Amino acid sequence: MRVRILPRETAAAVITGSVSAAGWAVAAATILLTVPVLVETLVQRERIADLPLPLILLGVVLGGIVAVVLRPRRWVAMLYLAVAGIATLGYEVTLLIGDPEIVEHSPYLVNRPSLALVLVGIPATRAVVGIAWSLLGFAVSVVTGVVAFAIVGMTFSPGFGPLMVLGLATLAYLTLASIQARIRSRVPNFDDLESETQALEHGEDLARRTTAVVHDTLLNDLAVVMSAPDRIDRRTRERLLVDLETLRGADWITASAAVNLPAEDAGLRNNLARMASEFQWRGLSLHLTGSPIAHHVLAADVADALLAALRASLENVLRHSGVTTAEIEVIADPEHVTVMVTDRGAGFDPDAVAPDRLGLRTSVVERMGSVGGRAQIWSAPGEGTSVIISAPTGQRGTS
Template identity: 45%
Template sequence: MSTSARVAILPRGVASRVITTAVSRAAWGVALAILVLTIPVLVDVLVDRGLSAMLWAPLCCLAVMILLLVASGVRPSTATRVLYLAGGSASALVYAILLLSADPTLNGEAGFILNRPAMVLVLGGVSIARPLAGLRWSLLGYLLSLAVAVVSSLVVGVPIEPGWGPTIAVVVYAGAFVALVVVNANQNKQIPDLVRLEDDTRRLAIENQFEQRAAAIVHDTVLSDLTAVMNSSGPIDARARERFRADVATLRDAAWLRESADPAAVSPHDAVLRNALEALVSDFQWRGLSVDVTGDSSTVIRITPDASAALILAVRACLDNVLKHAGTSSAELVVSTTDEAVTVMVVDHGVGFDPDAIAVDRLGLRTSVVSRITAHRGSVRIWSTPGSGTSVLISVPGAELDEVVP
């Protein structure tokens, strides 16, 4: 007999950010390769033209750009991106002025040597999570590359020829971000929100259950009593009056109505956990860590108070690690809840680490996260590599209503 397994997929917003980050990191790798490969080509061109004596100066400019690019990749943040664009633009400008001053004919005969540093300014926005932000960074880099070409030509007094390299780079790179923006917009319009559909289906099922139960109650009380009155040939006896009173009490009590509601919807602990997460996010924002919360917001969280406290403390420990060790000023919490489990993923794009290389005497993750969650029958998974950020998936089993509400 064949069995099918349910495959868990990332929420739509998280998947978009993963793809956008992958695109920006790929462009960062291309930019680094372009700078490195420019070095032997530059050496060959200048030596062939008899300009080997001035070779060291443009090579230093390339080295500075490589260092700034590596720094923005190792510690991706807004500050390192700004530093890369500012320092890279200055280095690219000095590079172009040095070459044009030494040989103005390079502007037409070897323009590819001149515009390679300016071209990589377009591709330097590493670990960008939002398509619109990536589009803005790439356009800013393109404008700076044009400024480098214009200023260097004016300083040396040669015709302005920025070359096609930066334009091609911005068309391809920014085009990828535009495509992601369009795809996301189309998905939001055409693909239904499965979480909302599930909630609507649950609501309709409750309404149908209510209608059936109400019909049964009316049949068993009102209609039954009216039938007894209509078929009575004499005065109503005391026994019948007691039954009528009991039926009226049943309708007034409305216990049958509460039984028709979704048990998870009456859980008061849902608000407690969400408020605790919001307070945690606010606390870390005051401490300098920007935390973005995504995932399911309409689904009711059903979890025991003890497991909820453990989950909050484990998430706090993860955010502490991001603040202290990740070398980044932003993180993301992805909250997901089902009938079986409540899951929180803590994601950062910091320096990362090797989980297998953690010393035995280091108790941070083991005690504050793993041991704390496994004590409540939960699980913790960690993905991290040096230079690629860290993701910690914390999952705690869901609870029955009588466990949630003492």
């Protein structure tokens, strides 16, 4: 079973961002709870006529909070600080003008919107970023208060609310940073661990491929040389040269190790091996078999058509069959090279396929017909699918 684990940076952003999310929730609750206190205070102080403007300004601050929650971007947070700072300035001036004693009677009412400025922040991977946003919000709240008190000609009295909120936010960020540091020291980095595992698997896979290629070429060729008469005929020499070129070119490095095809069909074998490796990484395991009957050369256009038709058949298995394995059998006779692809998947009704659907009809049947080959498809719902692709051979010689 493979367990999906978030990358460390993403997990850190999620965890640290939770403080920002909590901060926005507290800020919104603070603004909402300010409304009934504001109404009650202004009614008691017989200032009902001054009530609409502070309420509107509180609504502006609350709208800014909602905007940042919906779109947590740096520029949105900066715009929030600017707009909410101006709204807070207007709110404080409105309360202080003509009623300086309100600071002594309800000090928390005056600086309540300033708390929402301190609780600004966006999801970040490091606690220091969250603390920096809180400090910036605190600075805006202080500047706003200084300007508001200066406008009404009073001595600035900031109160302890914004400072307490700054301390709590900093403590929360530092606590999470400490927890993350302890987790990092005890839990391995799964990204690095997976990279190391993939490197080991790649090395083992390369070793398996090397063994397979040596078996299919070098060992078989040594056996031929040992059992051959005093003089090696032309056909055997050509075969040895082809295998030598295969080893020299190192194309087999990208081939699959699970290929079990006859050495006589070296060229086709190598192309099929590369294709098998590709589909294996995409989630389709292929079982390849073949019978060592003949040794052929396929014309370039015929070989391309054969491999393209085979690829289309495998794509069909991968996309529509619902299974993860398929079988490929290669049969060579003096006149044809035939490849049969079989899966035990969902299957389909070939007669029910609409004429305007290209699919296997164009990519397999018509393609092989254009180079003198042929293709046949057998399938039924629930019975799997078999595709037989046959290509005409050219001259006898090296594949």
